Amino acid sequence: MSEKTEVKNKKLKDIFSKDLFKGEVKFMEPMKNHTSLRIGGPADVFVVPQDLPSLMNIKKNLKNRRIPFFPIGGGTNILVKDGGIEGMVISSKFFRRIEIFSKNEAYVNLNVESGTPLQRLVNFSKEQGYSGVEGLTGIPGTVGGAICGNAGAFGYEIKDVLIAVEIIGDKGKTEKVKAEKIDFGYRNSSISSEQLISSAEIRLRRDTRERVSAKTDDFLKIKRERQPLWEPSAGCVFKNPPGTSAGKLIEEAGCKGMRTGDVEVSNIHTNFFINIGNAKASDFITLMETVAQKVEEISGIVLVPEIKIVGRDEVQN
Ligand SMILES: Cc1cc2nc3c(=O)[nH]c(=O)nc-3n(C[C@H](O)[C@H](O)[C@H](O)COP(=O)(O)OP(=O)(O)OC[C@H]3O[C@@H](n4cnc5c(N)ncnc54)[C@H](O)[C@@H]3O)c2cc1C
Incomplete structure (x- = not known):
């Protein structure tokens, strides 16, 4: 490792001192270990914070020290170049809680942490008989990544069940952003690479387990027939142009x-x-x-x- 890289890594190491950080830290970590394509050079630093205070502290320090960062979920929609990623890659792997925080006869509101695998949410909805994410079955990655790219299939998009996101701002504080304040398009959103989603409020419709299960299973069957889900890829490489695929x-x-x-x-x-x-x-x-x-x-x-x-x-x- 060159002298310059060592100095840079020392500057980054400071952030993890003084009991301010709980989690995993790796230096020069190959990104191919964290992407579904199994491609990608090293991240200068790869961190997996274990709790919200650690995540907030990192975010604050990065801004103060002008260190670039890149949030990663499941790494299923990215191609990381061979030179890797400068600065810090922040994984949301440990943020995977789903909580029901309110419900009425028609709806249930969930708080879902950003690193929750999207398929955990789909399976939870299926088991409980909550409707709204059936068409997202089989899409790998996390809820945070899905929101960022407005993941969707079979006419379903995650934006349609999203009420709000919690974002960690530059000062390391959480702020709630309502879904109507975010622009969602076809496989994109106005969430910038500076914003780190920590959790999301999602509203699903109450339905029967049988109906939600049947729909989800039908979609998954079609997806399995049409896509090589078992091979290392990042899903669709190009967007579908209007009117064709x-x-x-x-x-x-x-x-x-x-x-x-x-x-x-x-x-x-x-x-x-x-x-x-x-x-x-x-x-x-x-x-x-x-x-x-x-x-x-x-x-x-x-x-x-x-x-x-x-x-x-x-x-x-
Ligand atoms: C086999 C296969 C099938 C697929 N099928 C579909 C499909 O049917 N429909 C579809 O839409 N997509 C599909 N995809 C693509 C991909 O799975 C989705 O886009 C998925 O939602 C990406 O989530 P992720 O957590 O892996 O995001 P990542 O690839 O980790 O990140 C994607 C973007 O989101 C950002 N991001 C991730 N987490 C956060 C966070 N917490 N805060 C802020 N930004 C964040 C990243 O910085 C990056 O810019 C498929 C992929 C594969 C491999």
């Missing part, structure tokens, strides 16, 4: 099975690119560019990425 355009452009290094356009769902071995982010990006170019040549349509490409090209010393 990116997968169809990619197939029509003759890109099915196309390969760069260890990245391959899936034969099952052409908008999924799979890491078939030891893929590099640079290969993934090259394949994205090649596929987008072919699609544009054949259809005249410019594909826009759905996955978020983050990080630096080279490790900085």
Whole structure:
């Protein structure tokens, strides 16, 4: 490790002293260990805070010291470049509580921590007979990541059940932001990379267990038939252009099975690119560019990425 990197890491290490932090800290942690694609260079620091005070303290210190940070949920919608991530990656893995805080005859209001796996919420709703997230079945990752990208499928989107989010601001204090103050679009939201979601208030409709279960199971069956859920991917690489699907355009452009290094356009769902071995982010990006170019040549349509490409090209010393 170079002298400069050591100095930088020492500056970051300070934040974890004085009993202000409970949780895990790793330096130069390979991000490929934390992404569904199994791709990504090292994060300068990777932290997994165990409680809210630790998270709030980190957030405050990062702003004061002008250290960049990147919140990560399940890492299922990101491509981390080979040079890794500068500053601190903050994982919400330990924040996974679901609590009912009010209900009436029609609705139930839940407080869901940001690191809760989305599928835990879907299964909880299924077991309790709460309706509203059936179409989100099979989507990996966390509730925080789903809100950030307005995850959805089968006509369902997480924004439709969201009442408010709790965000940790620059001063390390929590603030509540109502859902109507957030702009949600197709696989995006106005939540900026400076904002760290700690929890969300979600409202579901009371229904019967049988009905919610049947719908959820039907959607999951379709998803399993259409998508290679068991292979290392980040889901859909490109957004669907209005009126058509990116997968169809990619197939029509003759890109099915196309390969760069260890990245391959899936034969099952052409908008999924799979890491078939030891893929590099640079290969993934090259394949994205090649596929987008072919699609544009054949259809005249410019594909826009759905996955978020983050990080630096080279490790900085
Ligand atoms: C097999 C497969 C199938 C998929 N199917 C679908 C699908 O049907 N529909 C769909 O919409 N998506 C789908 N996806 C994509 C992905 O699973 C979703 O976008 C998911 O909601 C991302 O959640 P995550 O926790 O993994 O987010 P991450 O990938 O960890 O992060 C995504 C973004 O959210 C931000 N973020 C994460 N947590 C927080 C937080 N607590 N506070 C602030 N920002 C945060 C990150 O900084 C990043 O910018 C699929 C992916 C895979 C691998």
